[in-house]
Amino acid sequence: MSMGFFRLAAVALLLAVAPAMAGDFNAPDEGANNPPPKEAFSAFQRFEAQPIMMGAPWAGQKTNEAAKTMLQADLDERLKPLLSEWNARAAGDAPRTLRIEPVVRYIRYITGGKRFWGGGFAGNSAIMVSLKVTDAATGDVIAEPDFYQHANALGAAWSFGATDKTMLIRISNMVTEYVRANYPQAVGGSISIAPDISN
Numbered sequence: 552m553s554m555g556f557f558r559l560a561a562v563a564l565l566l567a568v569a570p571a572m573a574g575d576f577n578a579p580d581e582g583a584n585n586p587p588p589k590e591a592f593s594a595f596q597r598f599e600a601q602p603i604m605m606g607a608p609w610a611g612q613k614t615n616e617a618a619k620t621m622l623q624a625d626l627d628e629r630l631k632p633l634l635s636e637w638n639a640r641a642a643g644d645a646p647r648t649l650r651i652e653p654v655v656r657y658i659r660y661i662t663g664g665k666r667f668w669g670g671g672f673a674g675n676s677a678i679m680v681s682l683k684v685t686d687a688a689t690g691d692v693i694a695e696p697d698f699y700q701h702a703n704a705l706g707a708a709w710s711f712g713a714t715d716k717t718m719l720i721r722i723s724n725m726v727t728e729y730v731r732a733n734y735p736q737a738v739g740g741s742i743s744i745a746p747d748i749s750n
Contacts, residue, residue, distance in 0.1 A: 587737035596646035598634040605655040618660035625723035648687035664734035677701040
């Protein structure tokens with residue numbers, strides 16, 4: 552049988568399973584905003600970021616776990632240096648610690664292999680990450696922002712899955728910039744921003 556036959560068969564299979572994979576998730580509107588935290592992050596002198604958590608039904612699925620690993624690496628590259636800079640400052644006698652806990656609330660990640668076989672028919676990639684930002688000593692919740700991004704199916708097909716990966720980079724940038732922006736004053740930040748047209 553020809554390679555074309557197998558490619559068409561793979562596309563048909565992806566089309567059959569795509570609705571079940573998508574679930575009933577409703578994406579937030581582009582330009583939607585998170586409310587300001589209860590206080591500016593500069594009210595704290597120590598900062599810690601927990602590893603990304605991901606629960607059912609997404610945890611344990613090979614593609615989702617791979618995406619989480621990539622996202623963790625992206626976030627470590629961007630957020631950790633910022634927190635290290637703040638942690639290096641003088642803390643005083645009774646420093647307060649701000650704990651940042653990222654959680655994947657929704658993910659649909661299309662791998663490069665599925666892009667190769669299914670192209671745009673494999674559908675969009677999408678991810679929603681939430682932060683639980685708390686006072687580590689008291690457990691008081693300071694902020695619970697959400698962040699959403701997606702990768703357009705057609706753009707991802709033309710880029711052979713590159714935009715699926717840059718979606719994760721955009722999320723890590725959004726998280727880092729939210730933390731940075733809310734250090735001097737509590738201002739909130741975007742839940743969803745429009746990706747590049749190719750994304």
